[in-house]
Amino acid sequence: MKPKTHRLGDLQLKIMQVLWSRTEATVADVHEALSHQIDLAYTTVATMLRKMELRGLVHHRNEGRSFVYRPAVAASEVTRNMADDLVDRLFHGSLTAAVNHLLTTREVSRDELARLEQLIAEKRRTS
Numbered sequence: 001m002k003p004k005t006h007r008l009g010d011l012q013l014k015i016m017q018v019l020w021s022r023t024e025a026t027v028a029d030v031h032e033a034l035s036h037q038i039d040l041a042y043t044t045v046a047t048m049l050r051k052m053e054l055r056g057l058v059h060h061r062n063e064g065r066s067f068v069y070r071p072a073v074a075a076s077e078v079t080r081n082m083a084d085d086l087v088d089r090l091f092h093g094s095l096t097a098a099v100n101h102l103l104t105t106r107e108v109s110r111d112e113l114a115r116l117e118q119l120i121a122e123k124r125r126t127s
Contacts, residue, residue: 006073006081011048016071024070
């Protein structure tokens with residue numbers, strides 16, 4: 001069976017980042033956290049959290065009249081899935097092409113290059 005792929009839109013990812021950082025939060029908590037970044041209606045956040053629960057991304061529990069949401073998937077799992085999907089769709093699965101694209105289209109500091117070289121050396125040792 002193929003593992004579940006998590007493709008999140010921008011708003012879904014922002015909501016998940018709030019939940020990952022806080023462990024759990026009410027709709028009001030998420031709305032407040034996001035209100036500093038984007039202008040959203042409270043009902044938009046509530047609707048999105050319900051849709052995300054249907055997709056298995058979050059769970060909730062009742063606390064009085066409020067729903068308290070928590071992530072159902074780990075940040076590392078979503079990051080891996082989204083990065084893999086990006087490499088597969090844009091670069092036909094070629095990690096070399098993806099890295100080449102990033103190195104030629106973005107500013108890369110000497111420190112970042114040194115860290116990339118270190119990561120490659122570590123991967124060589126463990127492969």
